[in-house]
Amino acid sequence: MSRIGNNPINIPEGVSIKVSEDVITVKGSKGEINQNFDGVSFDISNDTIIVKRNSESKDHKAKHGLYRSLVSNMIKGVSEGFTLELELVGVGYRATSSGQKLDLALGFSHTIVMNIAPDVKVECINEKGSNPIIRLSSFDKQLLGHVAAKIRSFRRPEPYKGKGIKFVGEQIRRKAGKSA
16 A cells, blocks of 8 residues: 555646656646656546556555656646755855856866756855855756756765755764864
8 A cells, every 4th residue: 555656646727737658748837747657547637636556566566656756746846846955065165157057166176067957947146154055946856856966966065074065954964073
Protein backbone atom coordinates (compact mmCIF):
# COMPACT_ATOMS: atom_id res chain seq x y z
CA MET A 1 0.00 0.00 0.00
CA SER A 2 1.51 3.30 -1.09
CA ARG A 3 0.47 6.16 1.15
CA ILE A 4 1.75 8.85 -1.19
CA GLY A 5 0.67 7.12 -4.39
CA ASN A 6 -2.96 6.84 -3.30
CA ASN A 7 -3.40 10.57 -2.64
CA PRO A 8 -5.29 12.38 -5.41
CA ILE A 9 -3.65 15.36 -7.15
CA ASN A 10 -5.72 18.52 -7.59
CA ILE A 11 -5.42 20.28 -10.96
CA PRO A 12 -5.51 24.10 -10.66
CA GLU A 13 -7.11 26.40 -13.23
CA GLY A 14 -5.10 26.96 -16.40
CA VAL A 15 -3.24 23.61 -16.29
CA SER A 16 -3.84 21.05 -19.02
CA ILE A 17 -2.70 17.43 -18.86
CA LYS A 18 -2.30 15.04 -21.78
CA VAL A 19 -1.47 11.36 -21.37
CA SER A 20 -0.26 9.37 -24.37
CA GLU A 21 1.13 5.81 -24.39
CA ASP A 22 4.08 6.27 -22.03
CA VAL A 23 4.47 10.07 -21.76
CA ILE A 24 2.53 12.53 -19.62
CA THR A 25 2.60 16.20 -20.64
CA VAL A 26 1.66 18.99 -18.25
CA LYS A 27 1.18 22.48 -19.67
CA GLY A 28 0.54 25.68 -17.75
CA SER A 29 1.20 29.40 -17.69
CA LYS A 30 4.89 29.01 -16.72
CA GLY A 31 5.82 26.30 -19.25
CA GLU A 32 5.45 22.71 -20.40
CA ILE A 33 7.02 19.53 -18.96
CA ASN A 34 7.08 15.96 -20.30
CA GLN A 35 7.72 12.83 -18.23
CA ASN A 36 8.05 9.20 -19.33
CA PHE A 37 6.34 6.61 -17.14
CA ASP A 38 5.74 2.87 -16.93
CA GLY A 39 3.94 0.56 -14.53
CA VAL A 40 1.22 3.08 -13.65
CA SER A 41 -1.89 4.55 -15.23
CA PHE A 42 -3.58 7.91 -14.70
CA ASP A 43 -7.29 8.49 -14.04
CA ILE A 44 -8.15 12.10 -14.94
CA SER A 45 -11.58 13.29 -13.82
CA ASN A 46 -12.87 16.86 -13.51
CA ASP A 47 -10.05 18.52 -11.55
CA THR A 48 -8.20 15.59 -9.98
CA ILE A 49 -5.73 12.92 -11.07
CA ILE A 50 -5.47 9.52 -9.41
CA VAL A 51 -2.37 7.41 -10.07
CA LYS A 52 -3.02 3.65 -10.17
CA ARG A 53 -0.44 0.89 -10.52
CA ASN A 54 -0.90 -1.76 -13.19
CA SER A 55 0.00 -4.73 -11.01
CA GLU A 56 1.09 -5.63 -7.49
CA SER A 57 4.71 -6.39 -8.47
CA LYS A 58 7.47 -4.93 -6.33
CA ASP A 59 8.69 -2.71 -9.18
CA HIS A 60 5.23 -1.24 -9.83
CA LYS A 61 4.68 -0.64 -6.11
CA ALA A 62 7.97 1.25 -5.94
CA LYS A 63 7.07 3.44 -8.93
CA HIS A 64 3.55 4.24 -7.70
CA GLY A 65 4.54 6.93 -5.21
CA LEU A 66 7.43 8.13 -7.40
CA TYR A 67 5.26 9.01 -10.39
CA ARG A 68 2.57 10.54 -8.18
CA SER A 69 5.22 12.88 -6.67
CA LEU A 70 6.73 13.69 -10.08
CA VAL A 71 3.34 14.60 -11.58
CA SER A 72 2.42 16.63 -8.49
CA ASN A 73 5.69 18.59 -8.77
CA MET A 74 5.11 19.11 -12.50
CA ILE A 75 1.64 20.55 -11.86
CA LYS A 76 2.88 22.82 -9.08
CA GLY A 77 5.81 23.94 -11.23
CA VAL A 78 3.80 24.98 -14.29
CA SER A 79 1.23 26.80 -12.16
CA GLU A 80 3.32 28.42 -9.37
CA GLY A 81 7.00 27.67 -10.06
CA PHE A 82 9.87 26.85 -7.70
CA THR A 83 12.58 29.05 -6.17
CA LEU A 84 15.90 28.15 -4.53
CA GLU A 85 18.33 30.55 -2.87
CA LEU A 86 22.06 29.94 -2.41
CA GLU A 87 24.20 32.00 -0.04
CA LEU A 88 27.93 32.65 -0.58
CA VAL A 89 29.72 32.69 2.78
CA GLY A 90 33.33 33.85 2.72
CA VAL A 91 35.50 36.95 2.47
CA GLY A 92 35.65 38.18 -1.11
CA TYR A 93 33.08 35.71 -2.46
CA ARG A 94 31.00 37.43 -5.13
CA ALA A 95 28.36 36.52 -7.70
CA THR A 96 27.15 38.49 -10.70
CA SER A 97 24.75 37.49 -13.43
CA SER A 98 24.13 38.81 -16.91
CA GLY A 99 21.43 37.01 -18.85
CA GLN A 100 22.02 33.27 -18.50
CA LYS A 101 25.67 33.59 -17.43
CA LEU A 102 26.61 33.36 -13.77
CA ASP A 103 30.05 34.72 -12.81
CA LEU A 104 31.39 33.46 -9.45
CA ALA A 105 34.46 34.67 -7.55
CA LEU A 106 35.06 31.99 -4.90
CA GLY A 107 38.64 32.55 -3.77
CA PHE A 108 40.29 30.70 -6.65
CA SER A 109 42.89 32.36 -8.90
CA HIS A 110 40.21 32.63 -11.59
CA THR A 111 36.50 33.39 -11.75
CA ILE A 112 34.05 30.64 -12.62
CA VAL A 113 31.66 31.40 -15.46
CA MET A 114 28.67 29.06 -15.68
CA ASN A 115 26.04 29.00 -18.41
CA ILE A 116 22.63 28.43 -16.81
CA ALA A 117 19.94 26.36 -18.59
CA PRO A 118 17.40 28.51 -20.48
CA ASP A 119 14.47 27.27 -18.34
CA VAL A 120 16.13 28.56 -15.13
CA LYS A 121 16.11 32.26 -14.27
CA VAL A 122 19.07 33.48 -12.23
CA GLU A 123 19.26 36.63 -10.10
CA CYS A 124 22.11 37.81 -7.86
CA ILE A 125 21.43 39.91 -4.77
CA ASN A 126 24.46 41.82 -3.46
CA GLU A 127 23.70 44.03 -0.45
CA LYS A 128 26.39 45.72 1.58
CA GLY A 129 26.91 44.11 4.96
CA SER A 130 25.36 40.76 4.04
CA ASN A 131 26.43 37.69 2.09
CA PRO A 132 25.69 37.56 -1.64
CA ILE A 133 22.63 35.48 -2.56
CA ILE A 134 21.92 33.67 -5.83
CA ARG A 135 18.18 33.23 -6.47
CA LEU A 136 17.25 30.51 -8.98
CA SER A 137 13.68 30.07 -10.19
CA SER A 138 12.13 27.65 -12.67
CA PHE A 139 9.04 25.57 -13.38
CA ASP A 140 11.08 22.33 -13.52
CA LYS A 141 11.99 21.17 -10.01
CA GLN A 142 14.45 18.50 -11.18
CA LEU A 143 16.40 20.90 -13.40
CA LEU A 144 16.39 23.56 -10.67
CA GLY A 145 17.85 21.14 -8.13
CA HIS A 146 20.47 19.96 -10.63
CA VAL A 147 21.64 23.53 -11.39
CA ALA A 148 21.71 24.44 -7.67
CA ALA A 149 23.75 21.32 -6.86
CA LYS A 150 26.22 22.14 -9.66
CA ILE A 151 26.71 25.70 -8.35
CA ARG A 152 27.12 24.38 -4.79
CA SER A 153 29.73 21.84 -5.93
CA PHE A 154 32.17 24.63 -6.88
CA ARG A 155 32.80 25.40 -3.19
CA ARG A 156 31.03 23.16 -0.66
CA PRO A 157 30.62 24.54 2.87
CA GLU A 158 33.49 23.42 5.05
CA PRO A 159 32.89 22.45 8.70
CA TYR A 160 35.58 24.56 10.44
CA LYS A 161 34.82 28.15 9.39
CA GLY A 162 31.57 27.53 7.50
CA LYS A 163 32.89 29.11 4.28
CA GLY A 164 31.42 28.03 0.96
CA ILE A 165 28.13 28.00 -0.96
CA LYS A 166 25.14 26.86 1.08
CA PHE A 167 21.37 26.91 0.72
CA VAL A 168 19.62 29.73 2.59
CA GLY A 169 18.48 28.33 5.93
CA GLU A 170 20.82 25.32 5.79
CA GLN A 171 22.57 24.46 9.06
CA ILE A 172 26.24 23.57 8.65
CA ARG A 173 27.58 21.04 11.16
CA ARG A 174 30.57 22.75 12.70
CA LYS A 175 33.68 21.08 14.09
CA ALA A 176 36.05 22.33 16.77
CA GLY A 177 39.51 23.30 15.57
CA LYS A 178 42.80 22.15 17.01
CA SER A 179 43.10 22.33 20.77
CA ALA A 180 46.50 23.58 21.90
